[in-house]
Amino acid sequence: MYEVAVLALPSVIGFELGLPHKFLGSAVGADGRPLYRVRTASLDGGPVRTSAEYTVLPDHDAAILREADTVVIPGVSDHPAVRRGELADELAAALAGLDARLVSICTGAFVLAAAGRLDGRRATTHWMYAEHFRRLFPRVELDPDVLYVDEGDVLTSAGNAAGIDLLLHLVRRDHGAAVAARVARRSVVAPWREGGQSQFAEPLPEPRGSSTAATQAWALEHLTEPLTVADLAAHARTSVRTFTRRFRRETGQSPAQWLIGRRVERARQLLEETDLPVERVAAEAGFGTTASLRQHLHAAIGVAPLAYRRTYRGDRAG
Template sequence: MTDRASGGAHHVVVVALENVLALDLGIPWQIFGSWPDGPYTLSVCTDRPGPVQVHGGPALSVEYGLDRLASADTVIVPGYLDPAAPGAEVTAALAAAAARGARIASICTGAFALAAAGLLDGRRATTHWLYARALARQYPKVTVVPEDLYIDEGQVLTSGGVSSGLDLCLHLIRRDHGPHLANRQARMLVAAPHRTGGQAQFIDLPVRPEPSASPALYDWALRNLHQPLTVDQLARRAGMSRRTLIRRFHADTGLPPMRWLLDARLARARELLESGDFTVEAVARRCGLGTPANFRTQFKTHVGVPPSVYRATFLG
């Protein structure tokens, strides 16, 4: 890989860790590496120069090591398979780049590398929704927001899975040079010109936990979401005291019973909306979410978009 850095252009350095995700790597490469005489130049580096395995693609030959970060204005860490803390050399290089003022961003599971370097401590951050709980568990000083497409905390930015990395990179251009240049690049990529970071990732909501000491209870609740279920009703069904039931739900799901029920109802609502066979009124009734007005409010609050927009997203 050849050096694209030159002159006074803003130098973007992408850190390719082992088993880097092909599309996550390709997004900043395409967006920042395709300016022949523009405001950005691009380099790719790794902790061990040479072949880097790409998940979903052929091995990549990377010439530069982590010392490349010394000239970076922006550092981007794409996602990588089975995220864990990278080696000490990587975290130290990321921390040093941040300390001298470089902007640091991640795509998808690249947030784990930023967290391991301490760059997300005391900050809000996001990652692919599938890994959000693991990120929060491993790094309790980080406020993980799994719903957001991307989060801009000033010097440090994180994004969710795959396509939200595209949103983040366009946001960086918009931040640096305004909407005109960002929109022009979006048109070249045939991409949406602007999705705000607060727009929701469409995450999978939990249903019956596996494994569970009380599978019959969860199955019964899922079959009866249209009913006005209460904690006392669930406790009687399970043959438990109210207090024991609440402890059981926390142990199985990490949630209070009524929050688990809300998530289950929203998950069912999403399935029905995606099918396109039911009116909003019918969806609200089948999911136990009350009146259509209450359903719309709850859905937009927790999913991030109104039911009509959600349906249109999946049905076109």
């Protein structure tokens, strides 16, 4: 039986606090015996206020972390605070020298990073906080596009539901796909989800007031046309070289990359909000063919057009 310790910190996300008990605690072997013992602790064994405005009183303090094979850290709503003052020192002390694998859910990655456990390693967190995370922890190799990252002894996940994906991955890794599938069926969730969290992220707003803003707006109105970088430069009344240099400086992307991104966003909108056939979506987004749409959508968010539509439209998808 694996020993699992769940660490409840101040402002812990209540939903995430219960996930290890639900998904690891319900895993059983062929003989019906539990495969994990899941216990919850606070740093001092005292009560902890959750983000949902109720207080929990764990049965244990941080001492049980020393007995654990796996330590799970759910997200916290006040995640920047973990780097300040005594809490960061307490975390570092609690996690120091542990042989256990460390698992974070959502903004729990801030906790692991503040304790110095993610430096030089690949990790993920919720896409909404990715830029803030990068500013706080530049030594962490953050990948905001995936649902979870498995670095062997340190595992991190994206938002709430991605915590479920990661916990099922742990069961699959420890005990095989059949056991993980049984756990998933019991909770009526998919044992494995296709793609990454990019499919759920909102498009970033385009910069305003830049020298290429007018051309960007014009391009968005003409996405159905086979636009080239030369077309964009001509609209901006400048050379291709000058336009490309300015565009990259203002957006961080080449004009070609930006065009593909806007076409993907248009396709996602049409797949979510309309019943247009995929062939028509490809044309309206400027990809021309369904093969091109499928290739670029999969490269951007890891799923095919119809799979993406089903994610957002359920049984209405066709």
